[in-house]
Amino acid sequence: MQPLIDKHILMFVDDVYEDLELWYPKLRLIEAGANVVVAGPQADVKYAGKHGYPCVSDAAIDKINASDFNGLVIPGGFAPDKLRRDAKVLELTQQIHDAGKLVAHICHAGWIPISARIVDGFRMTSTPGIKDDLMNAGADWVNEPVVVDRNQITSRRPDDLPAFCQAIIDWFAD
Secondary structure (H helix, E strand, O other): OOOOOOOEEEEEOOOOEOHHHHHHHHHHHHHOOOEEEEEEOOOOOEEEEOOOOEEEOOEEHHHOOHHHOOEEEEOOEOHHHHHOOOHHHHHHHHHHHHOOOEEEEEHHHHHHHHHOOOOOOOEEOOOHHHHHHHHHOOOEEOOOOEEEEOOEEEEOOHHHHHHHHHHHHHHHHO
C-alpha cells in the first residue's frame, strides 16, 4: 500500500547534512508513494553528508514554489545552520507552515524553523544541542523520540528515525 501516492514532499540539502536523516526519510517516503524533491543551493550538485555519503540535488532552492508541495522534511546535521541564512529557505518554510502543510524537522534541523519564526507556542523536540535555541524562540521543548503538534513533527536524532517517519506517514493518512 502506498498511502502517500499523491503527495509531494520537499527536502533541503547542503554540505554536512546528517546522512541518515536525509536518506532514511527520503527512501521511506518514496516507498510510501510520495514524490520527494531534494533542493539545494544549486540543482544537480553533489552535496557531501556529514559522514561522506553524497546526495545530488534535484532542484535549486531559489526555483522552488511552496504551493507545489504538501510538506517539508528537514534533515539535521550542520547544513541547517548554513541554510537558515538563505532568505528563500526561510520563505519556503514559512509558506509551507502558514498553509497548514507539514513541516517535519529532526536533530539540528530546528535551526531553520527557528529562523523562519514558526516554533513559538509549539511543543517539540530536537537534539539537546539546540534545546535552548528552541526554548528561546518560544517552543515548549520535551525530550521524546517524536513529537507531533498540529502541522509540525519533530525528533531528536537518527535513532528516532523509525518513529519520525511513521509519524510523517500517519500525519498524511489522517
